Amino acid sequence: MERLNTVIQAIIERKAKQQGPLCAYVYDLDNLRVHTASLSASLPPSVRLFYAVKANADERILKTVAPYVTGFEVASGGELQKVRRLFADSPVIFGGPGKTDEELAAAIEERVALIHVESVWELQRLNWIAARRQTTVRVLLRVNLRQAASGATLHMAGKPTQFGIDEQHIAEAIHTALTLPSIDLQGFHFHSMSNHTDEQAHLSFIETCLSFVAQAETTYGRRFSVVNVGGGVGVHYNEPDRQFRWNWFSKELNLLLRRQAPPHWTVIFELGRFIAAHNGYYAAEVLDLKTNYGTHFAIIRGGTHHLRLPAAWKMNHPFLVIPIDEWPYPFNRPSLHNQRVTLAGELCTPNDILARDVPCARLRVGDIVLFRCAGAYGWDISHHDFLSHPHPEFIYLESSM
Incomplete structure (x- = not known):
């Protein structure tokens, strides 16, 4: 107050x-700084927090959150350039369902940490672009999970949408990624919803993501290193003084990761709304x-x-x-x-x-x-x-x- x-x-x-x-x-930059620092500090050691630039790309916002996040998640070549103009070396993750050849090339040239691949066709194009530059690209396959959490305002998975690869078709994408010489498959991306305000349900969603990766390791006989659970943590717009119980969520997340996440996994959050909205x-x-x-x-x-x-x-x-x-x-x-x-x-x-x-x-x-x-x-x-x-x-x- x-x-x-x-x-x-x-x-x-x-x-x-x-x-x-x-x-x-x-924009209350003082409170934004305190809030973002608190979110990062409460996360388990194996979790990395990225800021989703799409939520608010204001330069002053980006500069304020930068010291307290691992890096930035961008969804276009324009967002990538905004970030790189301010931060030459910050880790960047590049996502989005309609990447052009020019954007994929820019992602390679700007040394992004990971690219979220949305289809087998995009995977093949990325391999072709990377091979011409004689480099290898670290990627995550975006999975459109059949079992998606309920209770969010928007859903990008669990139903027909333009996002990700249908879970029933993911085997083809994994096989393709493992055979392409310029693709280094690091793991999976599961951004499935927007504005999810149910802490318990969101925790269950993350458990589903962990189970998927564990099964993939068993099926393909190899380790994956990254589990990107996306963003989606929501805001109670009908009750603006009520907030997602982040501290409770973080403690329960820590227990969940101890039970189900081997030490070679890094878990990534891409938060935008929950960082900037309030x-x-x-x-x-x-x-x-x-x-x-x-x-x-x-x-x-x-x-x-x-x-x-x-x-x-x-x-x-x-x-x-x-x-x-x-x-x-x-x-x-x-x-x-x-x-x-x-x-x-x-x-x-x-x-x-x-x-x-x-x-x-x-x-x-x-x-x-x-x-x-x-x-x-x-x-x-x-x-x-x-x-x-x-x-x-x-x-x-x-x-x-």
Whole structure:
């Protein structure tokens, strides 16, 4: 709560210094640093934590988390270049379902630590590209597990998706990888879900991954060294003060690895949302209040072109209201008291909704709505230039180090 108050105070101070309506992302870099360090420190010794750049590729975010993670997971050539511009030697893992020849070549040239291979065809192309450069590439095969954990917001495995190799077809991929001279098969990648908030179920998912690799070692009579369980650790958007019980999870994970993971395995986590979400906020000033067909609407300076996640997931993004008492106009201030309100953006589409029919004690034109848990999959996944509205400001809260 102390950090939230710091964020609110920073927004109030910024508003006091400007004339026009406020719209800004606020990143709490101090808390991000503490949070990421805590996550890393609690993990078992055989586990490596990578930051998933797709969650938030802001340069200041990357620089803040870098000292506390093993490296970065990227999903495009563009993300790879962002990381390499900042960190010439940090370990990088390259994933994604549609890699071009140019991206695979760049991954080799930029000395990535591992490449997640998504199909036999991609495996053959990578071998061809690596052979032309007279080098060997360390890879993980991405497995679309038949048994995937329930309870996540999105699922990439356990059903037909474009991700990974069907578990029933993985034998062909393993056999191919073991016969290609420029491929060094290190293990497997199992990123299967996004925003998983059930700690016990996530632990069970990891146990499934470990069992898969153990069986593969028995079947092929060889050791594998890497078990990448991906990310997927979630955020309770409907209860923003509740968090995934990471400390409990880490302790249980340690026990699980002692039971089922031989010492030659390295387990990799690729966390993005769980690292960044709680340390970012999106603030937007109320421009108008109106009632149509009995529904109260608040129109904000901003919308889904800045924060697309609530529309994409059809959810009410958690928020609070920051009251701004200054009122510069010589006429009455529109306001709502103890009403249900729908928070809509400034775009010319009825889909520009960030929260629908939610209770609100008081809301006035000129107040600021502060959306919480906006540090991941916020600005980065949004359609910034639709209607050519101005971009938000970016405010970074960081004490001198």
